[in-house]
Amino acid sequence: xxxxxxxxxxxxxxxxxxxxxxxxxxxxxxxxxxxxxxxxxxxxxxxxxxxxxxxxxxxxxxxxxxxxxxxxxxxxxxxxxxxxxxxxxxxxxxxxxxxxxxxxxxxxxxxxxxxxxxxxxxxxxxxxxxxxxxxxxxxxxxxxxxxxxxxxxxxxxxxxxxxxxxxxxxxxxxxxxxxxxxxxxxxxxxxxxxxxxxxxxxxxxxxxxxxxxxxxxxxxxxxxxxxxxxxxxxxxxxxxxxxxxxxxxxx
Numbered sequence: 001x002x003x004x005x006x007x008x009x010x011x012x013x014x015x016x017x018x019x020x021x022x023x024x025x026x027x028x029x030x031x032x033x034x035x036x037x038x039x040x041x042x043x044x045x046x047x048x049x050x051x052x053x054x055x056x057x058x059x060x061x062x063x064x065x066x067x068x069x070x071x072x073x074x075x076x077x078x079x080x081x082x083x084x085x086x087x088x089x090x091x092x093x094x095x096x097x098x099x100x101x102x103x104x105x106x107x108x109x110x111x112x113x114x115x116x117x118x119x120x121x122x123x124x125x126x127x128x129x130x131x132x133x134x135x136x137x138x139x140x141x142x143x144x145x146x147x148x149x150x151x152x153x154x155x156x157x158x159x160x161x162x163x164x165x166x167x168x169x170x171x172x173x174x175x176x177x178x179x180x181x182x183x184x185x186x187x188x189x190x191x192x193x194x195x196x197x198x199x200x201x202x203x204x205x206x207x208x209x210x211x212x213x214x215x216x217x218x219x220x221x222x223x224x225x226x227x228x229x230x231x232x233x234x235x236x237x238x239x240x241x242x243x244x245x246x247x248x249x250x251x
Contacts, residue, residue: 002237003028005047009055010035012191016179018229034067044074049084049236052091056193058143059093059103072098084170084235089141092173096145103145110139112205113213114157122154130227136217137176170235178225185214
């Protein structure tokens with residue numbers, strides 16, 4: 001039974017829809033929550049895959065948050081062992097940094113719903129191809145990664161060129177949040193830290209626009225996200241069993 005290690009940084013950014021999907025396949029999940037265990041030194045050797053989630057901190061905060069360095073070392077070891085790695089938002093930035101690429105503040109934060117455009121490589125990619133040529137995805141970031149020199153760019157947006165990459169055959173970085181559902185988006189809109197970031201975008205983005213976009217796009221994104229995540233999880237290991245997930249209702 002494949003074992004997946006998950007690095008979580010804050011309670012507000014869980015696995016989201018990826019959690020029941022992993023469990024439905026019969027995989028086992030081991031969480032390292034660095035908010036609760038900032039001094040954790042995870043041993044990745046017993047795991048067949050790694051997922052690194054998002055968070056409000058930045059790669060440059062390593063002096064204040066030493067766990068970020070521990071994560072970078074863990075990512076490097078997973079890559080050296082040829083094991084699948086998926087980085088989401090901050091996780092993608094950590095993956096890019098581990099591969100030698102800079103991470104910097106973006107000129108315009110992306111918060112809310114944005115069209116994502118896949119590259120030719122992205123449309124043919126074994127994991128990302130279900131997104132098609134263009135897909136609406138949920139974003140929440142003020143930093144961005146450069147594409148590592150040894151990686152393949154898979155997607156871009158109109159306001160941030162660096163959105164997704166693949167390194168080797170099974171390491172992926174996604175700047176966007178395919179794991180979101182409507183309740184999780186509402187949690188972010190109610191979070192004081194996240195609300196402060198959103199308030200800074202007054203005039204270009206607000207709660208009403210995000211909620212309207214969620215009603216319009218969440219069902220389509222989740223359908224594609226399940227296919228993308230299943231493709232990645234197939235790299236970790238084929239499921240021993242499948243449990244039928246409850247059907248989602250959108251309204």
